Amino acid sequence: MYNFDFVRPKTIADAAAALGHEGAQALGGGQTLLPTMKQRLASPETLVSLTGIPEMQGVCKADDGAICIGGATPHAVVAAEVAAHYPALAGLASHIGDPAVRNRGTIGGSLANNDPSACYPSAVLGSGATVVTNTRQIAADDYFQGMFTTALHEGEIITEVRFPVPEKASYQKFEQPASRFALVGVFVAKYADGVRVAVTGASEEGVFRWTEAEEALSANFSADAINGLTVPADGMIGDLHGSKEYRAHLVGVMTKRAVAAAA
Amino acid sequence: MAQVSMTVNGKAASGDVEGRTLLVQFLRENLHLTGTHVGCDTSQCGACVVHVNGKAVKACTMLAAEAEGAEVRTIEGMANADGSLNTVQQAFQDHHGLQCGFCTPGMVMSASALLAENPNPTETEIRAYLEGNICRCTGYHNIVKAIMAAAGQDVSKIAAE
Ligand SMILES: Cc1cc2nc3c(=O)[nH]c(=O)nc-3n(C[C@H](O)[C@H](O)[C@H](O)COP(=O)(O)OP(=O)(O)OC[C@H]3O[C@@H](n4cnc5c(N)ncnc54)[C@H](O)[C@@H]3O)c2cc1C
Ligand code: FES
Ligand code: FES
Numbered sequence: 001m002y003n004f005d006f007v008r009p010k011t012i013a014d015a016a017a018a019l020g021h022e023g024a025q026a027l028g029g030g031q032t033l034l035p036t037m038k039q040r041l042a043s044p045e046t047l048v049s050l051t052g053i054p055e056m057q058g059v060c061k062a063d064d065g066a067i068c069i070g071g072a073t074p075h076a077v078v079a080a081e082v083a084a085h086y087p088a089l090a091g092l093a094s095h096i097g098d099p100a101v102r103n104r105g106t107i108g109g110s111l112a113n114n115d116p117s118a119c120y121p122s123a124v125l126g127s128g129a130t131v132v133t134n135t136r137q138i139a140a141d142d143y144f145q146g147m148f149t150t151a152l153h154e155g156e157i158i159t160e161v162r163f164p165v166p167e168k169a170s171y172q173k174f175e176q177p178a179s180r181f182a183l184v185g186v187f188v189a190k191y192a193d194g195v196r197v198a199v200t201g202a203s204e205e206g207v208f209r210w211t212e213a214e215e216a217l218s219a220n221f222s223a224d225a226i227n228g229l230t231v232p233a234d235g236m237i238g239d240l241h242g243s244k245e246y247r248a249h250l251v252g253v254m255t256k257r258a259v260a261a262a263a
Numbered sequence: 264m265a266q267v268s269m270t271v272n273g274k275a276a277s278g279d280v281e282g283r284t285l286l287v288q289f290l291r292e293n294l295h296l297t298g299t300h301v302g303c304d305t306s307q308c309g310a311c312v313v314h315v316n317g318k319a320v321k322a323c324t325m326l327a328a329e330a331e332g333a334e335v336r337t338i339e340g341m342a343n344a345d346g347s348l349n350t351v352q353q354a355f356q357d358h359h360g361l362q363c364g365f366c367t368p369g370m371v372m373s374a375s376a377l378l379a380e381n382p383n384p385t386e387t388e389i390r391a392y393l394e395g396n397i398c399r400c401t402g403y404h405n406i407v408k409a410i411m412a413a414a415g416q417d418v419s420k421i422a423a424e
Contacts, residue, residue, distance in 0.1 A: 006265070006282040006328040034324050035305055037283075047282065049329060076318070098395025099376065100309065103318040104325065180394065 001037045008049040012056065012159055016134045018048045019155035026050055026157060028072060028109030031101050050108065056159055061085065065165055071108030071132075071158040078107060087263060088169035088189070089127070092119050095173060097180050108158035114206060116147035116237065117181040121207040123171060124161060126187030126198030132160040147206040166191050168221075168262040172254045174201075176241050183242055184250040186210075188258035194218040197255060202236050202247045213255055223256040269330045271296070272340025280327045287311045287322035289330075290337060298338035298368045302397070309396030312369040312376075313337045319376035321395070338368035341375065351375050351413045358418065360409035362400035369396050374410045383414050 009015040018024055023045030027033055036042045050056055056072040059081040067085050069078055079094035079102065096102055096110075096119050110120040111131060124131065124140045131138045134157045143151050152158070169189035176183040182201035189196050195217040197210045216225045231251045236244035268277035271294060278293040290296045290313070299322055302310035306324040313322045314336040343349050348356065351374050361367045370393070377384060377392040384392070389407050398406060412418045 001283045004282045006326060008328070008331070030324055030326070030329070031306060034285075034326070038304065047326075051329065098309070099373065099392055100312055100319045100321045100395050101306065103315075103320050 001034075002040065002043040004044050005046045006049065007046060008052040010052055010054070012053060012134050012157060015048055015050055015053060015157060016155070018046065019157065021046060024048055024155070026112070026155075028106040028112070029074060029104035030109075031097070031105040032109060032113050032115070050157065051106070056108070059085075062162065067163045067165060069107055069161050069163070071160055072106050073108075075102035075105050075107070075110075086163060086165050086169070088166075088171050088187070089123050089163060092123050092171040092173075092187070095119070107161055111143075111158055111161065112150065112152060114144060114148055114150050115181070116203070116206045117176070117179075117183070117185075117201040119171070119173060119182055119185055119200065122182075122185050122187035122198040122200040123163070124198075125207050125209060126169070126171075126189045126196050127163045127166065128189075128191075128196060129164070130162040131158055132162060133157055134159055141209075144207050147204065149206070164191070170258040170261040170263065172258040172261060174250055174254055176201075184247055184254050186251065186254040186258045188217070188255060188262055190217070190221055190262060195221060197258075199231075199251050199255075202231075202251050204235050204237055210251065210255065217259060221259065221262075223259045226252065226255055226259070265328065267327050267331050269333050269335050271335045272337060276335075282326070282328060284327040285323055286313070286315075286320075286325045286327050286330050286335075289327035290322060290335070296337050296339050300365055300368055302365065302369075307395075307397065308366070309369040309373060309393075310366055312372040312396065314372060314376060317376075317379070319373050336372075338371060341371060351378065351410070354409040354413035355406070358405050358409040358412055360401065360406040366396060366398040366400075370398065370406055374406075374413065377410070378414060383416070384410070386411065 025044035027047040027049045050072045056070040060068050075093045075096045083090040131143045166189040171187045173182045173185040184201045187198045197213045200207045213226050231248050233244040233248040236247045238244035264279040300310035302308035306321050311322040408418050
């Protein structure tokens with residue numbers, strides 16, 4: 001790892017100012033960025049830690065009932081504090097990596113990184129959540145723009161994520177056993193105005209909505225409703241862990257499991 | 264170089280570190296607390312697990328500077344005040360929860376974090392909690408048994424393997 005300066009501001013405004021300098025990069029829990037820097041795939045001149053900013057920590061409930069999670073909140077805190085309000089989201093957080101990763105890794109870091117196999121992007125897209133930054137609010141449908149690509153500008157900070165709470169939801173992850181990331185993960189959420197289905201781990205384009213399944217499930221919320229529906233293998237990720245066809249098949253299987261488990 | 268200060272095993276510790284100095288390097292190289300091991304350096308194996316403000320973290324994937332002001336506990340701070348092994352450590356010895364011992368500091372730190380959160384875990388809960396701790400020797404069976412014993416559970420009927 002190349003050397004860098006380390007700063008740990010106490011407010012979002014100070015962090016934004018620090019990130020305005022050439023060569024500066026945000027540091028959340030470091031669970032992705034530090035390994036990347038060790039491999040010299042990233043070499044920022046200044047790391048701006050976001051974990052000392054009280055306004056970016058913790059979970060709260062907005063007046064409209066939405067669950068708001070501070071951008072630097074670790075997965076373990078989400079798992080514990082969201083459980084009573086949005087169990088499917090808490091369940092997702094409680095199965096990311098292992099306990100030590102969950103004590104450091106943050107929701108903002110996961111979403112900024114937008115790994116095509118990460119768990120949180122499916123919850124954000126599947127809930128139609130809003131990504132709040134230091135400058136604007138971004139709807140989930142506009143935020144994800146392909147693997148490792150998002151709507152964030154250089155130096156923009158995810159300060160909060162707002163999740164409308166569904167009637168029922170579930171996240172089902174088929175784990176890649178070595179990395180513990182999703183080989184395929186499906187987040188299904190049933191709202192009064194329809195069902196959303198978001199798939200992670202499967203597509204070369206990163207997380208995506210399976211709209212055909214959404215229509216079928218909005219008409220009839222049962223696992224049988226998606227019998228006969230398939231996603232094309234074309235455009236799926238094919239690697240040593242699973243072929244394109246295997247992942248395409250898993251999308252259907254995991255969607256059915258999520259519908260059956262939704263609570 | 265910048266000055267970093269924290270509490271390690273109840274004692275004030277400080278030193279000059281670079282931005283890139285990892286917490287595990289600070290513990291091993293500045294403080295000579297070499298009980299915390301580096302197995303993979305890629306956040307996979309858990310040999311480097313320590314407690315920061317009571318939470319298990321991988322010290323190879325945290326900067327020393329990020330621990331500024333924190334309470335850090337390492338394997339050297341686990342024994343009882345008189346120097347005898349604490350309950351978890353003694354259970355690892357009694358139930359053969361180690362062979363070469365390389366993973367053991369991380370295992371003991373993870374096990375202690377688990378028992379602090381969940382004083383009476385099931386076998387399934389123990390195995391799930393240890394997902395980030397790899398052992399190349401024991402096959403895990405006796406580690407799980409040791410943790411159940413440390414929690415006060417009767418393990419006499421579980422076969423030795
Ligand atoms: C062993 C292991 C297993 C894992 N398993 C899983 C898994 O099963 N599922 C899963 O989803 N993830 C998994 N992860 C990834 C983990 O969830 C990471 O914590 C997460 O992807 C990155 O979050 P972080 O806070 O550590 O971000 P960092 O590593 O600090 O940063 C990642 C990127 O985000 C940027 N960034 C950080 N915070 C912000 C912010 N608030 N605003 C804007 N940009 C920001 C950084 O500049 C950097 O580019 C695993 C990681 C490890 C090491
Ligand atoms: S050395 Fe830190 S996880 Fe392996
Ligand atoms: S006892 Fe040898 S690695 Fe666990």
